[in-house]
Amino acid sequence: MAAAEPTLDPPTEAAPDLAPAPAQPEPILDVAGVSLRFGGVRALTDVSFAVRQGEIFSIIGPNGAGKTSMLNCISGRYRPTEGRIRFDGRDITRLRTSRRAAIGIGRTFQNLALFGHMSVLDNIVVGRHHLLRHGFLSGMLYWWGGAQREEIEHRHAVEEIIDFLEIQHVRKEMAGTLSYGLRKRVELARAVALRPKLILLDEPMAGMNLEEKEDMARFIVDLNVEWGMTVLMIEHDMGVVMDISHRVMVLDFGRRLAEGAPEAVLADPHVRRAYLGEVDEEAPALEAAGA
Numbered sequence: 001m002a003a004a005e006p007t008l009d010p011p012t013e014a015a016p017d018l019a020p021a022p023a024q025p026e027p028i029l030d031v032a033g034v035s036l037r038f039g040g041v042r043a044l045t046d047v048s049f050a051v052r053q054g055e056i057f058s059i060i061g062p063n064g065a066g067k068t069s070m071l072n073c074i075s076g077r078y079r080p081t082e083g084r085i086r087f088d089g090r091d092i093t094r095l096r097t098s099r100r101a102a103i104g105i106g107r108t109f110q111n112l113a114l115f116g117h118m119s120v121l122d123n124i125v126v127g128r129h130h131l132l133r134h135g136f137l138s139g140m141l142y143w144w145g146g147a148q149r150e151e152i153e154h155r156h157a158v159e160e161i162i163d164f165l166e167i168q169h170v171r172k173e174m175a176g177t178l179s180y181g182l183r184k185r186v187e188l189a190r191a192v193a194l195r196p197k198l199i200l201l202d203e204p205m206a207g208m209n210l211e212e213k214e215d216m217a218r219f220i221v222d223l224n225v226e227w228g229m230t231v232l233m234i235e236h237d238m239g240v241v242m243d244i245s246h247r248v249m250v251l252d253f254g255r256r257l258a259e260g261a262p263e264a265v266l267a268d269p270h271v272r273r274a275y276l277g278e279v280d281e282e283a284p285a286l287e288a289a290g291a
């Protein structure tokens with residue numbers, strides 16, 4: 001999906017109430033020296049950062065900077081060429097994707113990955129089965145198999161999410177018939193149905209109108225504040241990033257360019273030059289002075 005050009009939009013006035021930045025400095029996710037190569041392409045080079053328990057942490061950067069590659073290394077879709085990743089106190093660098101999901105890493109995708117011919121409810125239920133105990137095929141068989149004991153537990157958890165994300169009115173609708181914004185919300189519901197400790201969101205606002213973005217931002221903040229979910233998000237909409245992130249990391253050509261509080265990162269001249277394409281205003285003066 002073509003991503004929007006980065007802008008310097010200030011935070012909107014209707015910024016949702018953020019939880020205070022977590023005082024507990026202990027990282028739930030610790031990425032150390034991660035590099036990823038595809039043949040001659042260096043998608044990531046020696047990237048290190050840590051996400052603290054209970055924070056909303058955003059990764060920003062130009063197209064092709066390596067953001068999705070980093071998310072894929074954390075979710076297990078890609079295995080780093082070098083470096084290691086620790087989650088919740090254990091090394092997960094070589095752990096299978098399904099195991100990472102089982103120990104508390106959930107994710108959504110840049111492009112929607114819902115079953116369009118199935119109801120909202122069943123999309124979320126199948127997502128839970130798939131992640132918890134079976135592969136895709138057995139998950140589907142379980143679904144077809146009808147009511148079983150665990151079904152009740154799953155349904156209960158699913159109904160709770162449906163209430164929380166305010167999609168009760170479409171719970172019986174086929175997912176494929178919903179508006180784009182609602183489908184993104186259903187995808188989020190499916191990802192959080194497993195109650196992950198850490199949720200990875202790949203461009204949750206992409207393709208949304210302003211109202212849908214505000215709703216989605218509110219849900220992300222509520223998941224963080226009310227459910228204590230740690231969020232790692234890739235997002236191109238800088239207004240949203242500034243509004244809801246506790247900390248931000250900037251990637252550029254696969255390298256970490258900056259990291260810190262949103263305002264500090266945006267004020268960083270390297271970030272303004274590399275990411276936002278701004279010219280260094282001091283350069284002409286230095287040249288003129290013979291520097």
Ligand SMILES: Nc1ncnc2c1ncn2[C@@H]1O[C@H](COP(=O)(O)OP(=O)(O)OP(=O)(O)O)[C@@H](O)[C@H]1O
Nearest residue numbers: 003038041042043062063064065066067068069070
């Ligand atoms: N499976 C792959 N095979 C080969 N090259 C890849 C693969 N995935 C990513 N790349 C390359 O790695 C680099 C980083 O891509 P990545 O998708 O991680 O960037 P991004 O920051 O997420 O970009 P965008 O904002 O456009 O989604 C790019 O040069 C891309 O072409």
